[in-house]
Amino acid sequence: MKLVTTTDNKARYDYINMHEINFLWYGVLSLLIGLSLYANTLAPRQSWLWFFVILFITGMVAMIVGVIIQNILKFYYPFFIEKRLRKLRYTARISPDNRKMKLLSEEEEDVYLDEGMQAEENAFSVDYDVWIDEISGFTKIEKYNGRLHALQCDECNYQTLKVDHEEVIQSATDTEDGELMKYYACGYCGHKQRKSFTIAKLKMEEA
Numbered sequence: 228m229k230l231v232t233t234t235d236n237k238a239r240y241d242y243i244n245m246h247e248i249n250f251l252w253y254g255v256l257s258l259l260i261g262l263s264l265y266a267n268t269l270a271p272r273q274s275w276l277w278f279f280v281i282l283f284i285t286g287m288v289a290m291i292v293g294v295i296i297q298n299i300l301k302f303y304y305p306f307f308i309e310k311r312l313r314k315l316r317y318t319a320r321i322s323p324d325n326r327k328m329k330l331l332s333e334e335e336e337d338v339y340l341d342e343g344m345q346a347e348e349n350a351f352s353v354d355y356d357v358w359i360d361e362i363s364g365f366t367k368i369e370k371y372n373g374r375l376h377a378l379q380c381d382e383c384n385y386q387t388l389k390v391d392h393e394e395v396i397q398s399a400t401d402t403e404d405g406e407l408m409k410y411y412a413c414g415y416c417g418h419k420q421r422k423s424f425t426i427a428k429l430k431m432e433e434a
């Protein structure tokens with residue numbers, strides 16, 4: 228329902244990224260509980276013993292099915308979500324004048340981001356996308372938080388690798404680049420990896 232009423236691509240992206248798997252899981256859970264209770268009403272009831280036997284059997288079946296679905300949602304479903312998220316993020320935005328906007332490259336976009344945004348993008352897992360209407364000059368800036376977003380794990384290949392924490396190894400100064408280390412952990416196989424990123428120096432060289 229929420230997705231049907233949300234038309235903004237960025238809002239849809241955030242909603243799917245944050246909630247879709249959880250909400251599907253809650254839905255499956257309530258459905259399973261409902262179905263097993265319903266199954267209990269169908270069984271002929273002779274004695275208390277049978278009552279508990281049937282309750283136990285339906286409970287077990289519901290649990291097994293639940294575990295299977297939970298695993299599918301956790302490990303296979305993210306690939307499906309990822310595809311949709313990518314499409315939402317890179318579909319051309321439409322300006323108020325009904326023109327297709329253009330997504331700027333990392334180099335081009337810096338002009339439109341203030342210093343705080345640039346620093347945030349250089350350090351930490353934040354990405355800003357800048358869309359521009361080349362005729363009217365209208366811009367739209369969208370913020371993507373990499374910490375909330377799972378990547379593909381090198382070890383098990385599932386879409387379950389997330390940034391665990393980040394550490395500034397070397398702060399950037401006016402003249403020197405800094406270094407940022409990102410530590411990733413896989414939610415499936417527990418694989419850990421780290422990757423070093425350069426934090427651009429604070430002062431731009433005068434052209």
Ligand SMILES: [Zn+2]
Pocket residue numbers: 380381382383384385387413414415416417418
């Ligand atoms: Zn893994």
